[in-house]
Amino acid sequence: MALRHAVMAALLEGEASGYDLAKGFDASVANFWxxxxxxxxxxxxxxxxxxxxxxRVVEQxxxxxxxxxxxxxxxxxxVRAYAAEPSGKPTAIRDDLLVKVHCADVGDIEAVRAxxxxxxxxxxxxxxxxxxxxxxxxKGRTExxxxxxxxxxxxxxxxxxxxxxxxxxxxxxxxxxxxLERRTTAT
Amino acid sequence: MALRHAVMAALLEGEASGYDLAKGFDASVANFWxxxxxxxxxxxxxxxxxxxxxxRVVEQxxxxxxxxxxxxxxxxxxVRAYAAEPSGKPTAIRDDLLVKVHCADVGDIEAVRAxxxxxxxxxxxxxxxxxxxxxxxxKGRTExxxxxxxxxxxxxxxxxxxxxxxxxxxxxxxxxxxxLERRTTAT
DNA sequence: TGCACCTATTCAATTAAGTGAGTAAGGGGG
DNA sequence: CCCCCTTACTCACTTAATTGAATAGGTGCA
Numbered sequence: 092m093a094l095r096h097a098v099m100a101a102l103l104e105g106e107a108s109g110y111d112l113a114k115g116f117d118a119s120v121a122n123f124w125x126x127x128x129x130x131x132x133x134x135x136x137x138x139x140x141x142x143x144x145x146x147r148v149v150e151q152x153x154x155x156x157x158x159x160x161x162x163x164x165x166x167x168x169x170v171r172a173y174a175a176e177p178s179g180k181p182t183a184i185r186d187d188l189l190v191k192v193h194c195a196d197v198g199d200i201e202a203v204r205a206x207x208x209x210x211x212x213x214x215x216x217x218x219x220x221x222x223x224x225x226x227x228x229x230k231g232r233t234e235x236x237x238x239x240x241x242x243x244x245x246x247x248x249x250x251x252x253x254x255x256x257x258x259x260x261x262x263x264x265x266x267x268x269x270x271l272e273r274r275t276t277a278t
Numbered sequence: 279m280a281l282r283h284a285v286m287a288a289l290l291e292g293e294a295s296g297y298d299l300a301k302g303f304d305a306s307v308a309n310f311w312x313x314x315x316x317x318x319x320x321x322x323x324x325x326x327x328x329x330x331x332x333x334r335v336v337e338q339x340x341x342x343x344x345x346x347x348x349x350x351x352x353x354x355x356x357v358r359a360y361a362a363e364p365s366g367k368p369t370a371i372r373d374d375l376l377v378k379v380h381c382a383d384v385g386d387i388e389a390v391r392a393x394x395x396x397x398x399x400x401x402x403x404x405x406x407x408x409x410x411x412x413x414x415x416x417k418g419r420t421e422x423x424x425x426x427x428x429x430x431x432x433x434x435x436x437x438x439x440x441x442x443x444x445x446x447x448x449x450x451x452x453x454x455x456x457x458l459e460r461r462t463t464a465t
Numbered sequence: 466t467g468c469a470c471c472t473a474t475t476c477a478a479t480t481a482a483g484t485g486a487g488t489a490a491g492g493g494g495g
Numbered sequence: 496c497c498c499c500c501t502t503a504c505t506c507a508c509t510t511a512a513t514t515g516a517a518t519a520g521g522t523g524c525a
Binding site: 093094126127129130134153154155 | 511512513514519520521522
């Protein structure tokens with residue numbers, strides 16, 4: 092049950108509709124999960140039935156009405172309980188691209204290089220978004236000032252992790268492209 | 279269908295039993311997937327039925343017999359086809375620890391810090407294993423020499439990605455611990 | 466004016482993944 | 496001698512995730 096915890100984490104920033112959550116809502120939450128809308132709506136329904144979240148219907152003109160969800164007291168307790176419990180073993184990266192790179196030698200190296208390039212574009216775009224969000228959070232302050240003043244540091248820390256991950260993707264991508272290029276020119 | 283591709287990637291190194299695969303088999307494959315044995319055996323059965331892999335029973339003394347799997351021609355074609363197809367959008371990190379850190383501000387900060395410390399121990403251990411494997415692969419050669427001589431570079435590249443990931447975990451963990459500590463002492 | 470895209474959600478079905486326990490034989494240490 | 500660890504695998508069950516639609520009004524632009 093990872094999705095419901097991610098949803099609760101997202102709802103700590105305030106109420107949100109299923110659509111908001113599906114769209115990423117807050118980029119720093121989108122770091123550690125991403126899923127199709129259908130899954131979200133289903134999970135939100137379940138969580139509502141279990142009393143972890145409550146919905147408030149907002150009638151809108153010239154837009155479909157929406158249901159804004161927020162954490163109940165029970166939901167908040169669940170968050171606290173979850174955050175305090177010891178976590179199990181870490182998960183693997185589980186990325187399609189790595190599988191392809193692993194198999195590159197027996198397949199089409201050029202296709203794999205294209206996939207890496209594609210991924211690097213994604214990473215660069217994500218990193219740019221994260222950097223904008225960071226600027227927005229810091230508002231010119233240093234990291235230390237921010238952490239002294241801000242209400243919450245959690246989202247900032249997860250943002251940092253996401254940024255490091257994408258930077259690593261870019262750096263590794265360059266190395267991988269370079270080493271794979273030798274293979275094609277050598278052959 | 280990620281697991282079956284990971285299995286095929288692992289079998290490129292040579293034949294292996296379900297048990298071998300479950301134990302990690304090759305550390306560089308263990309970077310991008312990890313799963314319970316039951317899942318593996320189930321998937322191996324399916325793949326065998328579909329003709330992607332073939333089993334060879336090895337009778338052992340003072341040990342249960344085992345079935346060694348290897349890629350068939352069809353399996354190899356499937357690997358090549360998979361490696362050449364364009365990959366979709368990248369997956370999120372999807373890590374429990376990040377969710378907890380995100381929620382740290384409303385929960386037990388000390389518990390979250392403990393979880394980070396725990397994770398850092400894991401990361402350090404994994405990194406050490408990867409470094410040993412790297413030394414083993416390079417055998418004193420430089421990276422460039424290795425890539426010129428080695429039969430395959432894919433596994434080396436995925437190994438590099440895993441190493442970067444764990445190093446990043448360690449670095450980020452330190453930052454996170456430091457910033458969260460201020461919170462506890464301030465309160 | 467027509468086409469494609471945005472908001473906001475729902476239905477249906479399938480496949481993948483995770484959880485928990487159990488079997489069976491040999492080996493090693495206190 | 497008992498207990499736990501390792502090899503090697505199996506059964507049963509539950510939950511999570513993916514896939515492919517469909518609905519339905521509004522917005523922008525060419």
